[in-house]
Amino acid sequence: MLKEISLNSYWEFKLDRKNEGLGNEWYTAIPDNADNIWVPSCWNESDEELFDYEGVAWYFRKFIFKEIQDVKRYVLFFYGVNYKCDIWLNGKLAGSHTGGFTPFEIDVTESLVINGENLIAVRVDSEINNMTSPPIGVDWFNYGGIYRGVSIIGTGESWLEDVTVVTKMNGEVTLTVDVGNFTDAGDYSVNLTVDDKDRMEAVYNMTEKITCGKKAICLVVENPKLWSPDSPFLYDFKICLKKNDKPMDYWTHRIGIREFSISNRKVLLNGEVIYLRGYSKHEEYPVTGRTFSDDIVRKDYDLCKKGSANFLRLCHYPHHLKEYEIASETGFLVIAEVPNVNFKKEQFQNPELLELANKQMQDTIKYYKNETCIMFWSLFIECKTYEDAAVDFVPKYIKLAKAMDPTRFVVHASDIPTEDRTYEYFDVVGINYWLGWYNGHTVEEGSLLLDRIAARYPEKPVLMTSGGWEGMYGQHSRKARIKWSEESQADYLESLIDLYVSKDYIIGQIVWTFNDFRVSSWLIDGEAKWPSRPMGVNHKGVLDFYRRPKLSYYRLQEAFKKWDGKPV
Numbered sequence: 213m214l215k216e217i218s219l220n221s222y223w224e225f226k227l228d229r230k231n232e233g234l235g236n237e238w239y240t241a242i243p244d245n246a247d248n249i250w251v252p253s254c255w256n257e258s259d260e261e262l263f264d265y266e267g268v269a270w271y272f273r274k275f276i277f278k279e280i281q282d283v284k285r286y287v288l289f290f291y292g293v294n295y296k297c298d299i300w301l302n303g304k305l306a307g308s309h310t311g312g313f314t315p316f317e318i319d320v321t322e323s324l325v326i327n328g329e330n331l332i333a334v335r336v337d338s339e340i341n342n343m344t345s346p347p348i349g350v351d352w353f354n355y356g357g358i359y360r361g362v363s364i365i366g367t368g369e370s371w372l373e374d375v376t377v378v379t380k381m382n383g384e385v386t387l388t389v390d391v392g393n394f395t396d397a398g399d400y401s402v403n404l405t406v407d408d409k410d411r412m413e414a415v416y417n418m419t420e421k422i423t424c425g426k427k428a429i430c431l432v433v434e435n436p437k438l439w440s441p442d443s444p445f446l447y448d449f450k451i452c453l454k455k456n457d458k459p460m461d462y463w464t465h466r467i468g469i470r471e472f473s474i475s476n477r478k479v480l481l482n483g484e485v486i487y488l489r490g491y492s493k494h495e496e497y498p499v500t501g502r503t504f505s506d507d508i509v510r511k512d513y514d515l516c517k518k519g520s521a522n523f524l525r526l527c528h529y530p531h532h533l534k535e536y537e538i539a540s541e542t543g544f545l546v547i548a549e550v551p552n553v554n555f556k557k558e559q560f561q562n563p564e565l566l567e568l569a570n571k572q573m574q575d576t577i578k579y580y581k582n583e584t585c586i587m588f589w590s591l592f593i594e595c596k597t598y599e600d601a602a603v604d605f606v607p608k609y610i611k612l613a614k615a616m617d618p619t620r621f622v623v624h625a626s627d628i629p630t631e632d633r634t635y636e637y638f639d640v641v642g643i644n645y646w647l648g649w650y651n652g653h654t655v656e657e658g659s660l661l662l663d664r665i666a667a668r669y670p671e672k673p674v675l676m677t678s679g680g681w682e683g684m685y686g687q688h689s690r691k692a693r694i695k696w697s698e699e700s701q702a703d704y705l706e707s708l709i710d711l712y713v714s715k716d717y718i719i720g721q722i723v724w725t726f727n728d729f730r731v732s733s734w735l736i737d738g739e740a741k742w743p744s745r746p747m748g749v750n751h752k753g754v755l756d757f758y759r760r761p762k763l764s765y766y767r768l769q770e771a772f773k774k775w776d777g778k779p780v
Contacts (some may be wrong), residue, residue: 213365213366213367213463213778214280214282214283214364214366214367214368214459214460214462214587215280215283215299215365215366215459216363216364217280217363217364217366218361218362219251219273219275219332219361219363219364220251220252220344220361220362220363221251221273221624222248222249222250222251223248223250223251223267223271223272223273224242224247224249224271224273225246225247225248225249225255225258225269226238226243226245226246226247226269226270226272227262227265227267228267228268228269228270229267229268230268230337230726231268231636232269233268233335233635234335235293238270238272238333238335239300239303239305239333240300240303240333241331241333242272242274242331243270245273245600246270246331246607246766247423249271249357250681251271251273251358251361252291252292252358252360252362252501252503252504252617253308253357253358253359253360253500253501253503254356254357254359254500254502255269255356255357255358256353256355256501256503257355257358257499257501257503257776264405264732264733265338265356266338266339266340266354266356266732267337267338267339268337268339269311269331269338269356269357270334270336270337271332271334271336271337271358272332272358273331273332274327274329274330274331275329275330275332276327276328276330276666277326277327277328277330277364278322278326278327279326279327279379280366282368282459283366283367283368284317284321284368284369284394284457285321285366285367285368285369285371286319286320286324286364286365286366286583287317287318287320287321287364287365287366287367287595288301288306288307288318288319288320288362288363288364288525288732289313289315289316289317289362289363289365290316290317290358290360290362290372290585291308291315291361291362291363291532291533292312292315292360292532292618293310293312293313293334293336293357293358293359293360294308294312294313294338294354294355294357294359294502295310295311295336295337295338295339295354295356295487296309296336296339296374296700297309297334297335297336297337297346297358297406297594298334298335299318299333299462299721300331300332300333300334300733301323301324301331301643302330302331303321303331304321304323304325304665308448310356310359310568311345311568311733312338312493312529312551313529313530313531313613314362314530314570314572314575314579315533315575315579316575320364321425324364324418324569325591327767329620330557331721332676334358336357336358336559337437338356338357339656339669340360342558342559343559343562343564344484344551344565345551345552345553345565345568345569345572346529346551346553346554347554347555349551349554350528350553350562350732351731351733352528352729352730352731352749352750353501353730353731353732354376354732355496355501355502355677356404356724359501359502359503360503360504360532366769367461368451368458368459368462369393369395369402369455369460370391370393370394370396370398370424370455370460370461370462370683371393371453371460371461371549372390372391372392372451372453372461372462372530373390373391373392374388374389374390374578375388375390375451375463375465375582376388376581377449377465377467377580378619379467379468379469379470379471380469380471381431381436381438381469381470381482381557381620382431382432383385383434383435383436384430384431384432385406385430385431385432385634386428386429386430387428387429387431387449387451387524388426388427388428388429389402389422389426389427389428389429389451390426390427391422391423391424391427391453391709392424393424393455393460393603396424396454398456399421399455399456400422400437400453400454400455400456400458401422401449401453402419402427402429402451402452402453402454403417403418403447403452403454403622404417404418404419404420404429404431404449404450405417405450405451406433406447406448406449407447407450408437408447408449409447409448410437410445414544415434415447415719416431416433418431421634424637425613428598433447433469436469437469438461438468438470438579438643439468439470439523439540439547440470440482440543441480441486441523441543441544441767442543442735443543444468444540444541444542444543444584445468445469446463446466446540446541446584447466447467447469448466449464449465449466449467450463450464451463451464451632457561460617465582466537466541466655467546467582467584468540470482470584470743472620472621473588474621474639474640474673474758475669476718477671477672477673477716477720478589478673479543479621479640479673479719479720481587486522486545487719487720487767487775487776487778488523488545488721488722488775489520489521489522489523489709489720489721489775490516490521490522490524490525490544490545490720490722490724491516491519491521491525491721491722491723491754492524492527492529492678492722492725492726493512493525493526493534493725493726494525494528494725495526495529495531495535496727496729496730497509498758504532504534504535504721505529506534506538508729509534509535509538509768510538510542510761511759512726513538513539513544514542515521515651515726515761515765516544516726516757517542517543517779518769519754519765519768519769519772520543520768520772521772522543522545522770523545523546523547523720523727524544524545524546524547525545525546525547525549525590525677525678525722526539526546526547526548526549527549527725528547528549528550528551528553528585528593529549529550529551529592530550530551530576530580532626533579533580533583536583536585536586536650537583537745539585540583540584540585544766545585545587546583546584546585546586546587546588546627547587547588547590547623547677547722547758548576548580548588548590548600549565549589549590549593550572550584550590550592551572551593551664552569552572552573552575552591552592552593552595553591553593553594553595554593554594555595555602556595556596557596557598557599557601557608559595559601559729560595560596560599560601560604561601561604566605569609570609572596573589573591573609573612573613576589576614576616576617577589577613577741581616581617586620587620587621588621588622588623588675589613589617589620589621589623590623590624590625591606591609591610591613591621591623591624592606592624592625592626593624593628594625594626594627594628594644595624596628597626597628597632597633597634598628598631598632598633601632603633603634604632605636606624606634606637607634610622610637610638620735621638621639621640622638622639623638623639623640623642623675624638625642625643625644625677625678626643626644626677627644627645627646628660629643629645629662629665630664630665631651633667635672636669638672639671639672639675640672640673640674640675640719641665641666641669641674641675642675642677642756643662643665643674643675643676643677644678644724645658645661645678645679646678646679647679647703647708647711648681649680649682655707655711658711659711659714659715660673662711662718666715666717666718673717673732674717674718674719674722675718675719675722675724676708676712676718676720676721677722678722678724679723679724680701680705680723680724680725680752681695681700681701681704681705682695682696682701682750683697683698683699683700683702683752683763684696684697684698684699684746684751685698685728685756685760685762686698686757687752696751698762698763698764699763700751701754701762702763702764702767704769705723705754705764705768706767706768708721708723709768709771709774709775711719713774713775713777716779719775720775723754724752725750725752725753725754726753726755726766727751727753727754727755727756727757727759728749728751728752728753728755728756728757729749729750729753729757730748730749730757731745731748731749733748733749734747754768
């Protein structure tokens with residue numbers, strides 16, 4: 213981008229409980245009695261009366277936009293709006309978006325008034341149902357609103373439509389640059405620099421002529437500093453697109469040189485076996501809800517590091533782009549997830565929902581593919597993949613994902629491992645196993661079950677993608693290990709580590725979860741979906757909602773180190 217202008221500020225806000233805003237054409241003028249709300253924020257956190265509100269609300273922002281030198285194209289960029297939204301600029305529908313977790317952009321070059329007043333109106337509908345992605349009834353809180361930032365991005369008449377960076381452990385780097393433009397006329401070139409922040413100098417600098425469309429640029433970084441959780445070194449990649457030697461667009465990103473592979477039923481980072489241990493983590497914070505806070509996220513990641521983790525499952529949807537940048541910077545491998553959650557037969561048979569699933573996966577890979585930390589794309593979460601419709605859809609879906617990104621692993625975090633009919637298509641066998649909490653299995657029974665599943669897929673590594681136990685902060689049991697106590701949670705999680713480390717085919721585990729989190733009070737057919745969530749909170753965190761450590765957090769600091777002693 214040549215220029216990014218933030219629209220984060222106080223906006224006008226009006227609820228639309230009766231869904232009358234469209235008919236009354238609120239998009240043409242700010243209605244009377246509108247309130248103020250900060251963008252970005254979750255409306256649930258802005259007013260206690262809105263805490264459980266799901267439905268329609270409108271956002272409005274008036275602003276004067278001054279001309280920017282050399283900018284010819286303007287894009288309205290939203291980092292995240294939940295769940296559906298329609299956007300008007302100066303009374304004209306500019307675009308729409310479905311899906312609450314992926315960024316999206318709208319070209320507003322023709323509608324934006326330069327050196328004059330503009331009005332943006334955004335209609336947001338946070339309500340989800342049985343045929344949305346995610347569907348109603350998910351085990352988390354459904355925050356609504358423009359909860360991530362909004363910007364106007366300016367470029368020249370030509371721009372960098374897309375950049376893909378692929379690295380190898382020997383220092384080979386391939387950048388694929390996709391150039392978009394209003395006209396093909398002119399001489400185009402890209403200038404690429406790769407900077408080493410430690411040496412304060414460029415390790416690579418080149419200028420190459422290009423044409424419109426895609427162009428692959430190959431280079432070698434000599435004696436590369438490889439990225440890993442123990443040494444998360446990032447190079448600064450910078451691209452300048454020029455037309456007739458005049459800058460049209462810029463792209464910058466911090467990227468680590470690293471390579472993933474699978475060999476002998478193990479996952480390898482830079483050619484060496486690595487065992488993965490860590491936590492699931494929702495995008496949720498005290499006071500701000502799902503709205504990103506750099507300070508809070510960094511504190512969370514510091515707690516994860518001190519908790520002996522090298523691996524995070526950022527569940528169950530794409531988090532803010534900046535969180536993955538922090539993960540890369542601080543040294544975590546990551547599972548990035550697409551919100552295909554709890555799909556059953558009816559979801560796998562719905563063409564519109566499957567089309568949305570395709571779009572959300574493609575957008576996730578498009579916007580997140582250059583984040584060094586991401587090792588896995590989690591394409592499905594606890595879906596009924598024994599259904600014929602799932603067996604038909606899943607291989608096509610994986611093929612589409614692999615066409616976009618063949619460098620990472622794909623996984624299904626499955627809670628039906630004995631019934632799953634799609635494991636053969638994934639790179640690893642992902643198992644969500646709630647030994648003892650939901651199913652009453654003993655450790656011995658769990659051990660036999662895992663052996664049976666692993667025997668079906670003798671070439672594939674097994675990753676324990678979830679498993680946990682509820683322990684309420686401050687609830688203690690000194691003698692008997694009573695459910696919901698901190699002691700019972702700590703004992704349980706430690707027993708899981710002992711079991712999983714003993715299995716040669718298991719490459720790592722994710723503890724559910726890093727911190728306690730809120731759950732929406734879903735009513736489905738008149739019955740509560742999650743009646744066993746005290747105070748509307750899932751208490752499986754090793755920290756509570758306010759990040760106060762439980763006994764299990766301290767026990768895992770040492771227990772996780774057992775993975776370091778596992779033979780490679």
